[in-house]
Amino acid sequence: MITHVLMPALSPQMKSGTLVRWLVEEGEAIEAGDILADVETDKATMEVEAAVSGVLLRILVSEGENVAVGAPIAAIEPTPERPAQVRAPEPARRQPEPAPVARLTVREALRQALAEEMRRDDSVFLLGEEIGAYQGTFRITQGLLEEFGPKRVVDAPIVEHAFAGLSVGAAFAGLRPVIEFMSFNFVLQALDHIVNSAAKTLYMSGGALNCPIVFRGPNGASARVGAQHAQDFSAWFAHVPGLKVVAPYTAADAKGLLKAAIRDPNPVVFLEHERLYGESFDPPADPEALVEIGVAAIARSGEDATLVSFSRGVALALQAAEQLAGQGVAVEVIDLRTLRPLDMACVIESVARTGRCVVVEEGWPQGGIGAEISARLMEEAFDLLRAPVRRVAGRDVPAPYAANLEALARPQVGDVVAALESVLYL
Amino acid sequence: MAMQPHGGAGRAEFLACDPLSSFRAMLFLRRFEERAGQMFAMGLIGGFCHLSIGQEAIAVGMRQAAHPGDPFIASYRMRGHLLASGADPRAVMAELAGRRDGLSRGKGGSIHMFAPELDFFGGHGIVAAQASIGTGLAFASAYRGDGKVCVAFLGDAAADQGQFAESLVMAQRWALPIVYVIENNQPRDGWNRLALADRGAAFRIPGEEIDGMCLASVRDAGTRALDWARAGHGPTILEMRTERYRGHSEAEPGKYRGGEKKAAPAPDPIARLRAEIVEAGLASDAELRRVDAEIRARVADAAEAAARGAEPAAAELMTDILL
Structure with missing residues (x-):
């Protein structure tokens, strides 16, 4: 046998x-x-x-x-x-994988952005846990140690608080640190320096000292890791003046925005998503192009309702929009791409046409991105609304471990469809 | 900017190591801080005002030991290091008063001042933040190979902070050019404040305990540690035993230390140097009194300008948030 x-x-x-x-x-x-x-x-x-x-x-x-x-x-x-x-095995594996026709994964897009910016500017260096010899926990930095050497691809000890502080000092001295957090859940150890040191110094110094750093890594939901490794911190950083906060969905945006973040003279929090790293997208038309921070994108056009999201939430939004298209409803999907500064002009322009808005995010609802957009629409575009703004967010609970509870805690396509139906009074 | 150079102590004054220059430098810091204390009492300085009266030999001695270009970074008790780096005292006093001509244009306050053009990188309000940020300044020097050595000043309590130990891990691992100067102003309870020089022992980082009330001892130890780092041997911890004559801050007089004020103990760094100068015949008592009068006049000029100065324009509220 x-x-x-x-x-x-x-x-x-x-x-x-x-x-x-x-x-x-x-x-x-x-x-x-x-x-x-x-x-x-x-x-x-x-x-x-x-x-x-x-x-x-x-x-x-x-x-x-x-x-x-x-x-x-x-x-x-x-x-x-x-x-x-x-005996020949069952032929499952024999089905050849469709050749990836010039598609680009988010992982490869991020790696290209890092490598291109490091080639362009000697003052750019990478620092984080396991990013060198181990090639990065999520393989974002694969091959970079070999190309750039240990001086510029620095394996850090597990001291998030102090290496965030170190990056601030290096930026004060004119370098361009790109700091990888293995998971943004570990960023709480470093929040002091990101907020108190990186974000506030330009103001506290009366404009004398700026702090160009990129703090990047996977943020938000991961599968079956429990409460301490699956939190979405988008709203936390979006709250802080002095930071820019970026959360791309597509590979082209990941690349163009990371390149822009590395060249930005301010501290930029760059929120990636573990479950997008392996996703493939069309590559950017111009591989060297920067994507401007602070500008949202229309991911799908429509005139009946506006669906706003960012990062992996855009995938849910697009699926929900596709479902409603089957019912003859045209949903516009806005990919915010940047959470601070927030491109409210894009949202309001869309709501001016649709009169209805649903915001989708993985994070907790209270004080979230959806809460902010909802409040801003009420303040700035109340007369355009034909229905109350609805939020679809993660449930107000620490992430559970059991697979069924975990699914219940996270927003699903069905939740987005239901919210759209509610604002459309369907 | 309305600051006039005549108000400035001038950087050269703080770099010269001769006894008279050193005396002037330390006395300048003391008179400045005394005046700041008065300004606080008069309500011209808000919030906090952490004076460093008694600790002048450390800031002046390390500035004398350092090379031009060596970055300095300190805590909220940092005006000595800032002024010794050559900052304009009028701009510093104006910042204390929250004026538009302040070093941070009135937006920083007594604990948030920066002078990167003078290689002074703050002024940090979070205890021990400067330990890891300073380690980053040293990282940048090592990265560039520019031969600079960072001097990071911490209080004794900051040496208990986790990020100080975390910083030592990285400084040792990468042999970073940095000198951690622990200004141990010896709180009366004595709790856990002994042998701070040994805090690096587990990392094989050398430490030295220094008489921080003696300018020459500070300068000599500083020179050794800076040379060691510049030669590529990595970090050093210098524990400077010193005395802070006033409370933790002027908002909190430090009664826990066993009395709001105590008489200046015998080894006051300025009195000590003054006696040496007179004994060596370098200057007469009367001449030194004239020096003191000149310094008082310069400090008064800065204080009066700050008191008269205008507050920042309302439009300043929303500037300097992002570049």
Whole structure:
């Protein structure tokens, strides 16, 4: 009976991984527990062990190939005295992946932005935990240590408070630090320097001293990590004068906005999303182009209702808009892209046409981005509204661990559709 | 800007190491702070005013030891370091009073002043913030290889802050050119304030305990530590034992220290140097009194200008938020 070795899942949200290298050859006798191969995802590298002893009959996946979780990668014959003909595995893995036709992942877009700006300006350096030799927890900095060396790709000890402070000093001295937080949940340790030192010094010094830093990393929901690794901090930073706050959705925006953030003379909080890193988008028309900070984009045009979101919330918004299109309702989707300064002119211009607005965010509702936009529309565009503004947000609770509770705590497409129907009185 | 150079102490005055220049420099800081204390009592300075009376030898001695271009960074008790870096005393006094001609155009206050053109990087109101920001100034020097060494001044309590230990981790790991000067003004309770020079021991960072009331001792220790860092050996901790004659701030007179004011103890750094000058025949008592009168006049000029000065224009409220 042939046993198949299956592609393991290295994390709950992993859908596929890369087979890095085989450590055994076809025909080789193996013992249970032997390491057969190294596999990796964007987050981690792992060894695949043999579960049974026998002979490795066939390697089904070549090195460098991307494989779906659960797909067979090798066949083992557990009875070595009777080497049999290898049976071809089920053909799931044989379906060739569609060639990525010039599509760009958010991960690659961010990496390109970092590399291009580092090539352009010697004063730009990267500092963060595991960004060098380990290539970055989410592989954003993959290959950058090799190109730029340890002076400019600096592996930091786990001291978020002090390395945020260090970045402020380096910026005071004229460098352009780009600080990676492994997760924005760890940013609470560093909030003191981001707010008290980076954001306030230009004002406190009467304009004498500016602080050009990018604080970047994954913010918001992650799968099955519980309450301390899945918070959305968008509203916290958007509250602070002296900061710019960016939260892109598409790869082109991620690249153009990160390049703009690195060149900005102010501190910029650059909020990425773990679950967007692997998403593919059309590349920017001009690969060198900057995207202006503070300008929203119309992600989909429509005249019946305005749906406002940012970061991964835009994906929910677009799906909801698509659903309503089936009912003959044209929803306009605004991708804010920047949360401070907030492009209210774009929102109001849209609401002037639609009269209805729903705001979508992953973060908590009280004092959130939706609360702000709703209040601003009430103050600045009350007469344009034909229905009360609705917010779709994360539930007002620490993120739960159990899969069912977690799904209940996060905004879903159905919630967005329901909110749209309510403002449209459908 | 309305500041006139005649009000300025002038940077050269603080760089010269001869006894008379040193005396003038320390006395200038003291008279300035005394006047600031009076201004606070008169209601011309709001909020806080953390005086450094008694600690003058540290700011002056480290400025004398440092090279031009070496960045300085300090806490809220920083006017000594700021003035020793050559800041215009009129602009400093105007800032204390919240005036438009203030160093931060009236938007910073007594604890938020910066003079990057003089290599002075604040003026930080969060205890020990300057430890990690200073480590970043040193990181930039190492990155550029420009040969500068940062001097970061901390109070004894700031040495307890977690970010000081975190800063030591990075300074040691990357052999950063920085001297951490702990101004241990010895609170009476004595709690946990001994052996601050040894705080780097776990990181193999050398430390030295120095008589912070002796200008020559400060300058010599500072020179050694700066040379060590400039030679690429990394950080040093200098614990300067000193006395602060006044409370934590003028808003909080520090009764916990066992009395609002105590008589200046014997080793007052200025009295000590003054006696040496007279004994060596470098200047007469009368001449030194004239120096004092000149300094008082300069400080009074700055204080009176600050008292008369205009507040910032209302339009200043919403400027300098972003570049």
